[in-house]
Amino acid sequence: VARLLEAAGSDVTLVDRQPIQGVQRHLVRDVTTFKGDRYYHAALVDPPWYPTQLASWSTAAAKAVGPGGIVFVSVWPDVTRPAAAAELALAFKQFSYWAQISRDIATLRYVTPLFEKVARKHGGVTEFSRSPLIGELVRLDVHAIPPVSPSKNIADEWLRFTIDDYQLAVRRRP
Secondary structure, three states, X not given: OHHHHHHOOOOOOEEEOOOOOOOOOEEEOOHHHOOOOOOOOXXXXXXXXXXXXXXXXXXXXXXXXXXXXXXXXXXXOHHHOOOHHHHHHHHHHHHOOOEEEEEEEEEEEOOOOHHHHHXXXXXXXXXXXXXXXXXXXXXXXXXXXOOOOOOOOHHHOEEEEEEOOEEEEEEOOO
């Protein structure tokens, strides 16, 4: 998305841990450690589809755009896992303290990454063993600076590495 926007002449800053993205203004770091280095009007975030990451990435983006800015965030569908709808409801309740939430902005379609194709080939196929490959784009109109997030619990931290079309996730524990 950043490359397409940049090619269309938009002023883009990509914040991403993966070092090779082909974008001129690319800050290689974890999104949650990003501090806005200038004023941003809008942010587009596609966090991993888990409550902690949704909250931390959305909060970081909201702080970067500030009151009056817009954050577009991808979220998971209800069929992602058994508690998916309840997780989103709780996240939106927290976001409502600092943003106006607009849903059904767009449906997002994802291409199955190679690592998931390989995992499916070698694993069992159940309702929850594969990605639904669709998501929802939500708009957050920021009206206040979000509160400081609680400190990260290192037991919940995952390091993710992508090489070509492969992804490796390593869970850090004390």
